[in-house]
Every structure is written in structure tokens, then in C-alpha cells.
Amino acid sequence: MKKTIITLxxxxxxxxxxxxxxxxxxxxxxxxxxxxxxDVSYEHYMSGSNFLEIxxxxxxxxxxxxxxxATGIYNFMIAEPSWTSxxxxxxxxxxxxxxxxxxxxxDNSVVGHKLGIMTxxxxxxxxxxxxxxxxxxxxxxxxxxxxxxxxLDGIKLGKYENGRxxxxxxxxxxxxx
Numbered sequence: 460m461k462k463t464i465i466t467l468x469x470x471x472x473x474x475x476x477x478x479x480x481x482x483x484x485x486x487x488x489x490x491x492x493x494x495x496x497x498d499v500s501y502e503h504y505m506s507g508s509n510f511l512e513i514x515x516x517x518x519x520x521x522x523x524x525x526x527x528x529a530t531g532i533y534n535f536m537i538a539e540p541s542w543t544s545x546x547x548x549x550x551x552x553x554x555x556x557x558x559x560x561x562x563x564x565x566d567n568s569v570v571g572h573k574l575g576i577m578t579x580x581x582x583x584x585x586x587x588x589x590x591x592x593x594x595x596x597x598x599x600x601x602x603x604x605x606x607x608x609x610x611l612d613g614i615k616l617g618k619y620e621n622g623r624x625x626x627x628x629x630x631x632x633x634x635x636x
Contacts, residue, residue: 483595485633487514496528500631502595508536508549512583518561526561526574532583532601547589555581557603577619579605587631595633601625 487498498516505511511533518528532555540548558578585599602625607617 481635483633483635485595485631487629487631489629490627496629500633502633508539510534518559526559528557528559528561530557530581531555532581534583545591549587551587552584553582555583557581557605573609575607575609577605577607579603579619581625589635593635595635597631598628599631600628
């Protein structure tokens with residue numbers, strides 16, 4: 460009985476702490492024609508101002524063939540300047556990983572491209588502004604480096620060429636709660 464009560468108290472404390480952390484959910488979109496993607500974006504603040512960002516959604520690649528990509532990034536808050544009297548600014552950066560299924564070039568060829576699985580590492584640098592009401596806007600760049608597996612029968616590997624498109628900015632709007 461004593462162990463059950465202690466377990467229930469511990470679970471309640473962990474649950475309250477998990478809910479107490481600020482979170483945000485919204486949409487993230489790239490520049491049409493350059494970094495064409497549309498993601499659902501979720502942020503969960505961890506320790507202090509650092510946060511985990513998880514995105515999942517459509518990746519159109521270079522040839523407008525819709526694919527899917529999921530990304531997880533652990534961002535470190537580098538600076539929180541006080542540029543305005545209302546709201547909060549934040550400059551952040553961090554490493555992450557990604558996995559997905561999308562259209563990509565093969566062998567640096569302009570005409571050759573295939574649908575396939577891609578996976579690798581990502582990095583992100585961004586600027587965010589949280590209004591005095593629960594709206595958060597951010598702009599960031601997120602390059603990717605990884606592999607593109609485009610022939611599952613023969614397991615042919617290539618470099619994930621679309622990762623360079625992450626150097627074009629994306630805009631995110633989130634509801635913070």
C-alpha cells in the first residue's frame with residue numbers, strides 16, 4: 460500500500476511538471492519553388508529556454524512530387540534580446556535528425572530523379588518573436604545532410620541533394636500554451 464501511494468504521488472508530480480512546461484503548436488512553411496514544404500510544428504520547452512522542436516509534413520522536393528519528412532531538433536536559446544517592451548525575442552540554434560520519403564536528384568543529375576527514403580542530420584538557426592498574447596512567429600534556416608535510398612531492390616544510395624534547400628528561410632506561426 461505504501462509503495463502504491465508513493466508511486467501515485469511520483470506520477471502526479473511528473474505529470475504536473477510535464478504539463479507545466481511551455482509548449483507551442485502551429486504550421487511551418489517554406490518558400491514556394493525553393494524550399495517547398497508544409498509542416499505541422501510542435502515545440503516543447505525543456506530546461507530553461509532550450510526546447511525540442513518536432514516537425515512533420517509534406518516535402519515537395521525539386522520536382523513537385525509530394526513526399527513526407529519528419530524532423531526532430533534540440534534548440535539552444537542563444538540570446539533573448541529585449542528589443543521591444545512587449546513580447547519576447549529569441550535567437551536559437553541546434554542539431555537534429557530527419558527521416559522521410561521524397562523525390563530527389565540522383566548522382567547530381569539535373570534530369571535524373573527518383574522517389575526514395577532519405578535520412579540524416581539537420582541543423583537549425585532561427586529568430587522568434589512571442590507576442591504578449593499566445594502567438595509565436597519565427598523565421599529560420601535548416602540545412603540537411605544525409606542519404607537518399609532510391610532503389611530498394613538493389614539498395615542504391617545517393618546524397619540527399621534537397622538538403623541544400625534548407626538554406627532558404629522558412630516561416631512558422633504557432634499557438635503557445
